[in-house]
Amino acid sequence: MRKILFIAAAVAGLSASAAAQDLRLPGQVNLFISPCGEPFEAPKADAYPIVAWFNGADANHDGKLDIDEMRNDAARFFKTLDRNGDGVIDSQEVNYYEYRVAPEILAPPTGALQTGIVRVALQTPGDVAPVSPEAPGENGIYKEQLNPNQGAVFYSLFREPEPVRSADRNFDYKITLQEFLAHSDRHFKALDVNKQGYLTLADLPKTEAERQAKAHR
Numbered sequence: 001m002r003k004i005l006f007i008a009a010a011v012a013g014l015s016a017s018a019a020a021q022d023l024r025l026p027g028q029v030n031l032f033i034s035p036c037g038e039p040f041e042a043p044k045a046d047a048y049p050i051v052a053w054f055n056g057a058d059a060n061h062d063g064k065l066d067i068d069e070m071r072n073d074a075a076r077f078f079k080t081l082d083r084n085g086d087g088v089i090d091s092q093e094v095n096y097y098e099y100r101v102a103p104e105i106l107a108p109p110t111g112a113l114q115t116g117i118v119r120v121a122l123q124t125p126g127d128v129a130p131v132s133p134e135a136p137g138e139n140g141i142y143k144e145q146l147n148p149n150q151g152a153v154f155y156s157l158f159r160e161p162e163p164v165r166s167a168d169r170n171f172d173y174k175i176t177l178q179e180f181l182a183h184s185d186r187h188f189k190a191l192d193v194n195k196q197g198y199l200t201l202a203d204l205p206k207t208e209a210e211r212q213a214k215a216h217r
Contacts, residue, residue: 029042030209154207167179169182191203
């Protein structure tokens with residue numbers, strides 16, 4: 001009997017460990033969620049992972065991200081999300097994204113160890129605008145204060161609690177590649193406030209996650 005109980009406890013421990021790794025719990029790594037919804041993580045001692053996203057999307061590595069490069073990055077992630085390859089991200093695939101790819105958007109940015117995954121209320125997709133906890137109007141791009149407890153906003157450049165669902169502008173619970181790329185174009189135009197036709201790392205606002213990570217160093 002003791003042997004059976006020991007084995008059961010060991011299995012339970014492994015399951016709990018796997019779940020914790022699945023969540024990428026705050027305090028272990030820094031997290032960035034790209035404009036198209038892809039999560040990027042890095043050890044706390046490394047550069048904030050927006051750098052990894054930018055360098056990967058900047059296909060010609062000239063330090064400038066143009067609209068086509070941003071579209072290509074979105075198209076690449078669309079193929080990852082479209083798990084059955086039918087050209088549409090359906091509700092089941094969105095659920096997989098929320099629970100398995102980026103579960104942080106369903107949980108508060110702090111206290112995840114105590115509360116586990118908690119589904120948050122999702123806003124309907126609205127106008128795309130970058131967010132920052134700095135004063136509205138700074139650098140001419142910040143339009144509202146950041147709510148750090150709202151889905152992906154804490155880790156993202158935009159006030160979109162669920163960045164994949166936000167591409168569904170006609171609310172039919174299906175996201176086509178055309179819709180996904182159109183949303184990428186809106187993101188680019190919102191970030192390119194100087195109308196220069198490209199973005200640099202220095203042009204991008206800081207996420208609240210990045211600001212807090214730097215404050216704790």
